[in-house]
Amino acid sequence: MPQTVTPAIAFPATAFKAHDHRVCCGDVMRRAERMAAEAGLRLTPVRRRALEILLEEHRALGAYEVLDRLARSGFARQPPVAYRALEFLVKAGLAHRIRRLNAFTACMRPGEAHVPAFFICTRCESVAEAVLAGVGAAMGEAAREMGFEIERMNLEAAGICPACHGEEAAP
Amino acid sequence: MPQTVTPAIAFPATAFKAHDHRVCCGDVMRRAERMAAEAGLRLTPVRRRALEILLEEHRALGAYEVLDRLARSGFARQPPVAYRALEFLVKAGLAHRIRRLNAFTACMRPGEAHVPAFFICTRCESVAEAVLAGVGAAMGEAAREMGFEIERMNLEAAGICPACHGEEAAP
DNA sequence: GAATGATATGATATAACATTACATTTGCTG
DNA sequence: CAGCAAATGTAATGTTATATCATATCATTC
Numbered sequence: 197m198p199q200t201v202t203p204a205i206a207f208p209a210t211a212f213k214a215h216d217h218r219v220c221c222g223d224v225m226r227r228a229e230r231m232a233a234e235a236g237l238r239l240t241p242v243r244r245r246a247l248e249i250l251l252e253e254h255r256a257l258g259a260y261e262v263l264d265r266l267a268r269s270g271f272a273r274q275p276p277v278a279y280r281a282l283e284f285l286v287k288a289g290l291a292h293r294i295r296r297l298n299a300f301t302a303c304m305r306p307g308e309a310h311v312p313a314f315f316i317c318t319r320c321e322s323v324a325e326a327v328l329a330g331v332g333a334a335m336g337e338a339a340r341e342m343g344f345e346i347e348r349m350n351l352e353a354a355g356i357c358p359a360c361h362g363e364e365a366a367p
Numbered sequence: 368m369p370q371t372v373t374p375a376i377a378f379p380a381t382a383f384k385a386h387d388h389r390v391c392c393g394d395v396m397r398r399a400e401r402m403a404a405e406a407g408l409r410l411t412p413v414r415r416r417a418l419e420i421l422l423e424e425h426r427a428l429g430a431y432e433v434l435d436r437l438a439r440s441g442f443a444r445q446p447p448v449a450y451r452a453l454e455f456l457v458k459a460g461l462a463h464r465i466r467r468l469n470a471f472t473a474c475m476r477p478g479e480a481h482v483p484a485f486f487i488c489t490r491c492e493s494v495a496e497a498v499l500a501g502v503g504a505a506m507g508e509a510a511r512e513m514g515f516e517i518e519r520m521n522l523e524a525a526g527i528c529p530a531c532h533g534e535e536a537a538p
Numbered sequence: 539g540a541a542t543g544a545t546a547t548g549a550t551a552t553a554a555c556a557t558t559a560c561a562t563t564t565g566c567t568g
Numbered sequence: 569c570a571g572c573a574a575a576t577g578t579a580a581t582g583t584t585a586t587a588t589c590a591t592a593t594c595a596t597t598c
Contacts, residue, residue, distance in 0.1 A: 212513055238565090240575070259555065272577060279556065280576080295466035296521055298555060298584090313506065315515045324513070330505040335484065335524055338499050342383055343529035344486045350467055352521045353506055358514035409594090411546070430584070443548055450585065451547080469555095469584060 210304060211254035211324035212315075212358050221251045224306060228290050231307045237288050245269050246281035247302060250291055255321045256299035294323060296352045301325070311335075311349055317357035324357070381475060382425035382495035383486075383529050392422045395473060399461050402478045408459050416440050417452035418473060421462055426492045427470035465494060467523045472496070482506075482520055488528035495528070 210220055228247060232239040239247075249265045250257060263278035271277055282300050285291035290306050293299075294314055303312070304325045311332030315324045331351055339346045381391055399418060403410040410418075420436045421428060434449035442448055453471050456462035461477050464470075465485055474483070475496045482503030486495045502522055510517045 212515065238575080242576080274576095274578060275556065276558090276578085277576080284575095295523070313509065315510060315513065315517075317515075318518065324515070326509055326513070328505055328509050331502050331509075334499055334501040334505060335522065338484065338497055338502075339486060339524060339526070342486065342495070342497070343532065344383065344488075344495070344524070345527045345532055346486075346524045347489065347526040348524070350521060350523045351506065352466070353510060353515070353517045353519070355510070355518040356516045361514065361516055409545080413547080445547095445549060446585070447549085447587095448547075455546095 211322050217254075221248075224251060224302060224304060227306050231290070232288065235288070237284075242266065242271055242277060242281045243284050245271070246278070247285055247290055250285070250300060250302035254301075254323060256294045256297045256301040256316070256323045258297075258299045262300065292325065294352060295350050296354060297323075311351065313351040314353065315357070316352060316354045317360055318354050319356055319360040322357055322359075382493050388425075392419075395422060395475060395477060399477050402461070403459065406459070408455075413437065413442050413448065413452045414455050416442070417449070418456055418461055421456070421471060421473035425472075425494060427465040427468045427472040427487070427494045429468075429470045433471065463496065465523060466521050467525060468494075482522065484522040485524070486528070487523060487525045488531055489525050490527055490531040493528055493530075 225248065229239060231237075245266060246262055249262055259275065259278045259282060262282060263273060263275060266278060266281070267273040282291065282293075285302075286293055286300070289303060291300050291302050292312055292314070294301055294316065296314075296316060301314075301323050305312075305327065308327075310327045312325045313328045313331055315326060317323070328351075332349065335349060335351075336346060396419065400410060402408075416437060417433055420433055430446065430449045430453060433453060434444060434446060437449060437452070438444040453462060453464075456473075457464055457471070460474060462471050462473050463483055463485070465472055465487065467485075467487060472485075472494050476483075476498065479498075481498045483496045484499045484502055486497060488494070499522075503520065506520060506522075507517060
């Protein structure tokens with residue numbers, strides 16, 4: 197007896213589902229490029245590479261992890277290099293910051309206005325970005341009742357993803 | 368034309384409202400004591416003091432801020448002292464960790480099962496803990512649809528609190 | 539009331555994450 | 569092409585969090 201009229205998930209997360217990751221990356225990358233162009237933002241080499249790095253995996257990478265990989269691509273191995281690129285991506289809506297992990301992940305829906313919710317697997321570390329129908333609205337509604345004006349939101353859940361859940365007692 | 372049948376906020380946050388803070392602290396402290404006793408948890412001197420410190424203000428304190436104050440109360444000035452006490456409080460449900468701030472705050476509803484949502488004022492740094500009717504449920508529903516099993520959640524919003532909003536162009 | 543095991547604390551070191559500050563270069567615009 | 573803003577290079581430092589090992593305290597059983 198499903199009582200919800202609308203599904204809880206407006207856009208499903210790709211991370212937990214089988215998909216051609218090459219296509220998924222390319223797709224997001226192209227969208228990111230178009231977006232940046234339209235917004236007059238400069239997707240410089242470091243920034244572009246940083247985004248590629250984030251896109252390589254459906255998990256969140258720490259700034260120093262990104263920095264390592266940037267260094268391997270020939271950029272300077274100084275924290276600000278990574279933090280600046282990541283900050284740019286976040287501001288541009290091309291990446292998100294996962295506070296729970298002190299880490300960053302590529303946005304799967306660049307260009308679409310959305311309040312993302314993250315589902316973080318504590319076993320395999322994968323991170324899925326979902327856009328939920330009701331949550332952002334509910335937070336906003338509560339804020340209005342209190343007279344609080346929301347500027348930014350972090351919605352994060354940690355737990356076990358479908359894949360890891362299946363393996364249960366696996367090594 | 369309010370369309371919601373139930374209010375978005377199940378329990379209102381005290382932080383943004385005028386209240387006798389002495390009473391509010393004492394009240395929470397007593398509940399915490401009763402809770403710990405019933406659960407067979409040891410509310411040792413450091414832990415108790417850490418909780419008192421968190422209760423002193425309706426904002427989140429960093430571990431090192433707590434550590435400073437613990438040190439002033441005669442405890443050792445070593446990071447693990449603070450982190451251990453805070454970890455205990457969080458596990459016992461007497462405090463919450465605000466990931467966005469890398470900081471901790473006392474739980475305002477100890478003993479009551481709840482998924483807290485935090486509203487963080489970026490101007491005065493006050494933090495209000497609210498228990499929202501729909502949000503936890505919506506996250507849970509979405510998780511179920513994905514086959515994700517939630518263990519922990521962080522729902523945080525940053526913005527401007529009612530008090531600061533009123534002052535607007537104040538110095 | 540000593541032996542034991544579990545829990546809690548003291549103390550040191552270090553890992554991991556993040557920022558400040560300033561010099562230099564690049565790209566755009568008048 | 570001069571001037572300005574934005575981006576990058578680089579060094580130093582600040583902040584948050586954990587690992588590790590030693591010691592102390594408490595609770596239980598013998």
